[in-house]
Amino acid sequence: MTVRLEEMSANEFQQYLSFAIKNFADEQIKSGNWEPHEAISNAKKEYEKLLPEGQNTENHNLFTIRYGDKEVGVIWIAERTDAKGFIYDINIWEESQCKGYGKKAMQEIEIFAKENGMNSIGLHVFGHNKVARYLYEKLGYRETNIKMEKTL
Template sequence: MVTLQKMNTDEFKQYLDTAVADFAKEKVSAGNWEEEDSLQRAKDEFSKLLPDGENSENNYLYTVLNEKNEGAGIIWLARQSPEKGFIYDIRIKDEHQGKGYGKETMKAIEEKAKQLGMNKIGLHLFGHNKIARGLYEKIGYKTTNVLMEKEIL
């Protein structure tokens, strides 16, 4: 069983440091950005999405606590429209993976979204993340768009 607790300032700073660097790497790996400016671009993206940090309007950042009240991960939900949310990030720490926390976190965020008046949640994942895709499909998420790209040299 997991509990979602609003992220505090220290947790947010730790999250942001890791998330920005990871996002930059993912964008480079996916072929979307060049490595030399990827970190700055990632910082800019996060600044636009979260202008007031963890207290940014229509953004809900949570620390995922396990049954021992340990920080097992994070999840970030944003309101895209009055009735639709979007999961910008979900992370379960390596040492807590394989214990069902990802699935439980998704169920918990769906409940939070309902409480906030949302009736639909979207998310994005990079094409190479097959483990996450399997989880999302298993719990009822459907593919709505597929972007494809080919490098022609």
């Protein structure tokens, strides 16, 4: 299976941004971090802070994941400090999930990171996302922090 990472076009970035803001807001609500009435506004602020120059923000690389001519998802990696990369987002579109594209995209982003001087990659995964956690563990990522909470 050949999966390619292609730099997002301006149009793809705008479509991604609309999806990502809503998705991030939904994940924050599921995690109990944000109230529904504030989630979209908070998510927009986070994306504006992280990507002040949109897809042209320095040290941020946003890719469309392709299998053949088909767009199957997106991945966003940034070089943060001291040659450390951070994956801010990876999403495989629903109709393309469970076909190995996520695993292949993660392997491709590791190649990209090495070629661009990064010697480690971090990422955040919501605790309720067991599928993603399993994938990352299979690929050799280890937990470095765990935040827990109990609703009373």
